[in-house]
Amino acid sequence: MPVSTLEKLQPIFQDVLDNPNLRIDRSSSALTVPGWDSLAHINLVVAIEHEFKIKFALGELEDLKDVGEMVDLMERKMNSKR
Amino acid sequence: MERDCFQILSQPFDVAQISAKRKQIRRSLLSRVVTTPLRVAILGGATTAELASILDLFLLREGFEAVFYESEYGRFYEEAVVDNQRLKEFNPDVTVVHTTSRNILHFPDTAEEKSSVEEKLELEVARFRSIWEALSTRIGCVVVQNNFDPPSYRILGNSDTVADYGRTNFINRLNLRFAEYAATRTGLFINDLSYLASVVGLKDWYEQSYWFSYKLAIGPTANVFVAESLANILRAAYGKTRKCLVLDLDNTLWGGVIGDDGVGNLCLGNETPRGEAYVAFQQYCRELKNRGILLAVCSKNDLQTAKEGFSHPDSILRLEDFAAFEANWEPKPQSLERIAKALNLGLDSLVFVDDNPAEREIVAAQLPMVAVPDIGDDPAGFVEILDRQGYFEALRLSIEDTERTELYAKDRQREAAAGQFKSYDEYLESLEMQAEIDSFNPFYIDRIAQLTNKTNQFNLTTRRYTAAQLRAMAGDNEHVTLYGRLKDKFGDNGVISVIAGEIKEFELHILLWLMSCRVLKRGMEVAMMDALAHECMRRQLKAIHGYYLKTARNDMVSNHYGDLGFSLVSRSEDASVWRLDLARGYEDRCKFIEVARFASINA
Numbered sequence: 001m002p003v004s005t006l007e008k009l010q011p012i013f014q015d016v017l018d019n020p021n022l023r024i025d026r027s028s029s030a031l032t033v034p035g036w037d038s039l040a041h042i043n044l045v046v047a048i049e050h051e052f053k054i055k056f057a058l059g060e061l062e063d064l065k066d067v068g069e070m071v072d073l074m075e076r077k078m079n080s081k082r
Numbered sequence: 083m084e085r086d087c088f089q090i091l092s093q094p095f096d097v098a099q100i101s102a103k104r105k106q107i108r109r110s111l112l113s114r115v116v117t118t119p120l121r122v123a124i125l126g127g128a129t130t131a132e133l134a135s136i137l138d139l140f141l142l143r144e145g146f147e148a149v150f151y152e153s154e155y156g157r158f159y160e161e162a163v164v165d166n167q168r169l170k171e172f173n174p175d176v177t178v179v180h181t182t183s184r185n186i187l188h189f190p191d192t193a194e195e196k197s198s199v200e201e202k203l204e205l206e207v208a209r210f211r212s213i214w215e216a217l218s219t220r221i222g223c224v225v226v227q228n229n230f231d232p233p234s235y236r237i238l239g240n241s242d243t244v245a246d247y248g249r250t251n252f253i254n255r256l257n258l259r260f261a262e263y264a265a266t267r268t269g270l271f272i273n274d275l276s277y278l279a280s281v282v283g284l285k286d287w288y289e290q291s292y293w294f295s296y297k298l299a300i301g302p303t304a305n306v307f308v309a310e311s312l313a314n315i316l317r318a319a320y321g322k323t324r325k326c327l328v329l330d331l332d333n334t335l336w337g338g339v340i341g342d343d344g345v346g347n348l349c350l351g352n353e354t355p356r357g358e359a360y361v362a363f364q365q366y367c368r369e370l371k372n373r374g375i376l377l378a379v380c381s382k383n384d385l386q387t388a389k390e391g392f393s394h395p396d397s398i399l400r401l402e403d404f405a406a407f408e409a410n411w412e413p414k415p416q417s418l419e420r421i422a423k424a425l426n427l428g429l430d431s432l433v434f435v436d437d438n439p440a441e442r443e444i445v446a447a448q449l450p451m452v453a454v455p456d457i458g459d460d461p462a463g464f465v466e467i468l469d470r471q472g473y474f475e476a477l478r479l480s481i482e483d484t485e486r487t488e489l490y491a492k493d494r495q496r497e498a499a500a501g502q503f504k505s506y507d508e509y510l511e512s513l514e515m516q517a518e519i520d521s522f523n524p525f526y527i528d529r530i531a532q533l534t535n536k537t538n539q540f541n542l543t544t545r546r547y548t549a550a551q552l553r554a555m556a557g558d559n560e561h562v563t564l565y566g567r568l569k570d571k572f573g574d575n576g577v578i579s580v581i582a583g584e585i586k587e588f589e590l591h592i593l594l595w596l597m598s599c600r601v602l603k604r605g606m607e608v609a610m611m612d613a614l615a616h617e618c619m620r621r622q623l624k625a626i627h628g629y630y631l632k633t634a635r636n637d638m639v640s641n642h643y644g645d646l647g648f649s650l651v652s653r654s655e656d657a658s659v660w661r662l663d664l665a666r667g668y669e670d671r672c673k674f675i676e677v678a679r680f681a682s683i684n685a
Contacts, residue, residue, distance in 0.1 A: 012102055015103050015105075015106065016101070016102050016104075018105035018106065038131070038296075039131050039132065039135060042101075042132055042292070042296055042298070042302075043102060043104065043135075046097060046098060046101040046102075046302040047098045047101050047102035049098075050097060050098030051098050055291065056291065057291070058291055058294055058295060061295070
């Protein structure tokens with residue numbers, strides 16, 4: 001089975017938030033994950049955009065309420081590229 | 083991560099890695115670098131947190147542990163010129179005015195009168211001058227000022243650079259004015275955003291989504307380049323700029339191996355593309371030398387042979403261009419230490435350039451304070467790869483802040499690296515060498531012939547044979563033949579060693595034993611010896627006779643058979659004869675190379 005988008009995000013979150021034991025799930029958000037501040041947010045976006053070769057359009061990220069919605073958005077972007 | 087933290091902060095950058103692993107890189111650097119504190123204020127025309135976080139890493143790489151002050155959003159002007167208690171109390175060593183062309187307030191309007199455009203230009207220059215003067219008089223710190231990046235769009239197209247009121251034209255003139263001012267001031271340095279934007283390319287320089295979403299004036303990629311550039315400027319400002327360029331010779335300053343090919347057959351000169359690229363690289367080195375960078379040679383060669391290279395008619399560099407010249411067969415870290423000592427420089431002043439990744443690896447691991455750029459092996463790229471690293475920033479400085487003696491102290495060298503090799507054996511082990519050693523076979527005959535006919539240094543007899551003669555030897559029972567091919571973790575060196583001998587009365591007489599100098603000091607000759615002894619015993623031979631025939635080039639192997647445990651039978655002026663008795667068996671000595679026969683390594 002291919003690795004899910006959420007699983008591919010785990011090491012990125014662990015690196016940026018500097019916590020090797022961190023596990024995020026679909027309900028995680030900036031409110032629930034310690035250290036997810038504005039600088040970490042930019043670093044996450046940079047890493048995700050480069051790693052998954054996608055670009056978030058303006059406003060797309062602001063509307064998301066949790067990681068689950070971000071994963072869905074990323075998958076829509078990756079699928080539409082194919 | 084141990085060694086990677088330096089590599090990850092070297093061009094070409096992996097921006098995603100740097101962004102994601104910032105904290106891990108930081109910890110890794112802190113464990114490897116001895117630091118001095120540096121107080122850095124960033125007065126920004128937009129958000130600066132991202133820049134500070136990356137600049138922090140590049141400064142650590144240079145041995146500065148920075149504490150940052152960041153201005154409030156966009157208030158670079160106000161925080162500099164208005165009496166600013168918070169900044170004063172912070173007492174910066176350095177203030178970076180991180181502005182971009184987004185911060186130009188007085189751009190001309192379309193078709194604006196020339197005189198009115200001039201007024202705007204003066205107004206803009208005066209605004210920034212007041213910042214520099216306030217910082218220098220009130221705070222008394224070093225100031226680094228960005229010049230302006232090209233605009234992201236051109237209303238007038240190409241004429242934007244021609245018309246007085248074109249934005250491109252206006253920015254170019256502002257940059258000239260900044261340069262003129264900085265040239266007369268000590269303690270004011272220009273960070274050349276204009277050039278950096280060209281290097282990065284405007285498409286990646288401006289990432290508008292990061293501007294609109296996070297108010298980053300330039301994109302994440304550009305940020306990394308700006309941070310590196312700032313760190314280079316500060317390293318130079320604090321007298322830590324690199325001072326000496328240490329160069330390998332074969333396939334670095336010229337194409338080919340001088341010891342084997344001879345000076346007349348080197349690839350150097352404008353007749354071939356490669357030869358021309360080596361000339362261009364020599365020209366670049368020469369220009370560095372002319373502006374005061376010392377040049378040195380560090381090559382595995384006989385001294386006399388190495389020096390001959392500079393008598394090549396197309397060699398731009400001459401022997402007298404070099405302040406130090408180490409050509410010998412010692413491991414290169416030792417030679418570099420001798421160069422540093424001879425020139426009375428710290429190892430952290432040296433930059434080492436070598437096309438061979440194995441040499442780069444051992445130097446980087448043993449002497450982490452020496453800069454070892456990954457120059458690749460294509461001479462077309464040498465100049466730019468080296469130049470982009472910014473090792474040789476040229477600055478004059480007289481501001482007393484920067485002359486603090488503790489910053490000049492020589493003992494701040496980087497700590498012994500975690501990844502350092504404790505011995506040469508450990509290095510050999512790390513190479514993960516695998517050899518394929520077997521009798522000559524048709525796949526390799528051409529390469530074996532080529533090697534046989536061009537190898538001069540590690541060559542016991544310097545006998546030449548045609549491919550047909552070699553093929554004939556392989557096919558009869560009166561000869562023993564062996565070739566050796568060596569792989570290591572850096573790649574496949576191909577067939578690099580050849581042995582052939584003829585059998586007389588159950589004893590082997592070696593006709594040919596040679597090896598490429600690329601794999602010298604790897605223990606490959608021992609692996610070949612082991613294989614030879616096994617082959618001889620398999621064929622029930624009782625002894626091996628070795629012959630050394632002296633030439634002008636093969637002094638390095640004069641004691642080859644002695645080193646392998648042969649007894650000296652006789653010696654004359656230009657030859658020696660050796661013998662190894664196999665009657666009592668043979669004990670393998672090869673330690674660091676895993677040896678296989680033909681089929682298995684290709685499986």
